[in-house]
Amino acid sequence: MTASASNLPPVEAIQRLLDVITKPARLLVAISGGSDSTGLLVALSKAISPGSGVSLFAATVDHALRPESAEEALSVAALCSRLGIPHVIRRWEGEKPEAGLSAASREARYRLLVEIADEIDATAILTGHTLDDQAETVAMRAARSGREDNLGLAGMAEAVLLERRRWLLRPFLKTRRADIRAFLTNEGESWIDDPSNLNPHYERVRVRGKLATEGSFDAAALTRAVKRRTALSDAAARLVHDHVTIRLGVLAHLAPAGLAGDGAVRRHALSLLSAVLGGRAHALRGESTNRVMAFLDSGRPGRITAGRVIFDLRRDGLYLARENRGLMPLVVAPGGIAVWDGRYRIANGSAAEIIIGPTAPDREEARALFPDAPPAIAMRAMSVMPWVEANSFFFPAGSSTIALSQPPTAGQIHIMPTLAPFDRFLPQFDLNLASEFAVLLGCDVFPPLPVKDSARKS
Numbered sequence: 001m002t003a004s005a006s007n008l009p010p011v012e013a014i015q016r017l018l019d020v021i022t023k024p025a026r027l028l029v030a031i032s033g034g035s036d037s038t039g040l041l042v043a044l045s046k047a048i049s050p051g052s053g054v055s056l057f058a059a060t061v062d063h064a065l066r067p068e069s070a071e072e073a074l075s076v077a078a079l080c081s082r083l084g085i086p087h088v089i090r091r092w093e094g095e096k097p098e099a100g101l102s103a104a105s106r107e108a109r110y111r112l113l114v115e116i117a118d119e120i121d122a123t124a125i126l127t128g129h130t131l132d133d134q135a136e137t138v139a140m141r142a143a144r145s146g147r148e149d150n151l152g153l154a155g156m157a158e159a160v161l162l163e164r165r166r167w168l169l170r171p172f173l174k175t176r177r178a179d180i181r182a183f184l185t186n187e188g189e190s191w192i193d194d195p196s197n198l199n200p201h202y203e204r205v206r207v208r209g210k211l212a213t214e215g216s217f218d219a220a221a222l223t224r225a226v227k228r229r230t231a232l233s234d235a236a237a238r239l240v241h242d243h244v245t246i247r248l249g250v251l252a253h254l255a256p257a258g259l260a261g262d263g264a265v266r267r268h269a270l271s272l273l274s275a276v277l278g279g280r281a282h283a284l285r286g287e288s289t290n291r292v293m294a295f296l297d298s299g300r301p302g303r304i305t306a307g308r309v310i311f312d313l314r315r316d317g318l319y320l321a322r323e324n325r326g327l328m329p330l331v332v333a334p335g336g337i338a339v340w341d342g343r344y345r346i347a348n349g350s351a352a353e354i355i356i357g358p359t360a361p362d363r364e365e366a367r368a369l370f371p372d373a374p375p376a377i378a379m380r381a382m383s384v385m386p387w388v389e390a391n392s393f394f395f396p397a398g399s400s401t402i403a404l405s406q407p408p409t410a411g412q413i414h415i416m417p418t419l420a421p422f423d424r425f426l427p428q429f430d431l432n433l434a435s436e437f438a439v440l441l442g443c444d445v446f447p448p449l450p451v452k453d454s455a456r457k458s
């Protein structure tokens, strides 16, 4: 990787963060003990003075995958205590899958970090991802992606909203690992070398080796990709704002004016809108989106199904709703929380077991619920709404909080729509678009990015 003007030395990167973060700030540093996160913590602790309005906390996740991991976490605890920074260790207790172990440990790590951030009410979680990590990510996505728009080339976002409530920031994303190590050496600090960072079993490790020997990383291309990605998503947000309505959380309508204009923007908006309506964590895949776009471009009324969503093109616009298949009932124990069909989070605050499943459609009711839609579409939409059964007491559930009017047991049942593609992980690039969906579905609004002047208007 060649050096570039966009490389930020560690001390400068931290100063930039401290200049823009909203204060007072409690920063939760996710520290593995590796060079990058150790550099992050040490640089922050040096830069923060009493009275600056910024306080530091640190957390280490013990993935319990290697025998020495508990001891390593303790050595991080010792560093934090020397620096006077409160530190917690959380152990990943869950089952460890054989396949997809890296992804599962990342999921578990983020879940535990969000838990800790909730406990201390952190302004943001900080990680030590570097420009080297970014280059690897871009290289892996470039090799893998078959999508012609290749949005992955924008790499990791500098800010990501986790579980819809805690911002994670990556202040070292423009900083080289070698510079962080030089900084630590200069400070007389050491770090832990994780042996799995050398294990060629991992794709990232192989890509790292390749970049080190032959690669030069094009920082300008990355900047362009980030701009393109953000502009596309913001244009999609405007399209949704101006031309999409969603009724009762299940029936979306795209007005004819929204079917004209830039195809790439429409494609991006529809691939994510269908993931939201279909309760799927990922945007509609490339081939499926191609099929939908070809169908729409033909302009002929009709319908097709893709990603569990029916796209129904009529003269008055495009209707989209979850297809009426594979909607399995789900039992939620008293006090339990569960997600039904990837679309609704149900908190059963009652003392009785409840069952959530699809609504049996009724022509008259469907017409009343969706008065502006053609009758067949109204019936289809009604049949994918959630229906709750508690001790043989039935009631239809809309997309809001529902209190049992004659409950068989005391308590409440809360049904909240989810935003499947953004619920766990919302990169800053898609914030405006996700916010439009949140408004249309009646979800809670997202917390603002804890950075001054960050409001990016669509």
Ligand SMILES: Nc1ncnc2c1ncn2[C@@H]1O[C@H](COP(=O)(O)OP(=O)(O)OP(=O)(O)O)[C@@H](O)[C@H]1O
Residues within 6 Å of the ligand: 029, 030, 031, 032, 033, 034, 035, 036, 037, 038, 059, 060, 061, 062, 063, 109, 126, 127, 128, 129, 133, 194, 197
């Ligand atoms: N076990 C962990 N506990 C807390 N945070 C972690 C842990 N593992 C990774 N992180 C955070 O995620 C970032 C990226 O993870 P990655 O696996 O690339 O890092 P690493 O190689 O373990 O260590 P480092 O990035 O500190 O050199 C880290 O910089 C750190 O902020």
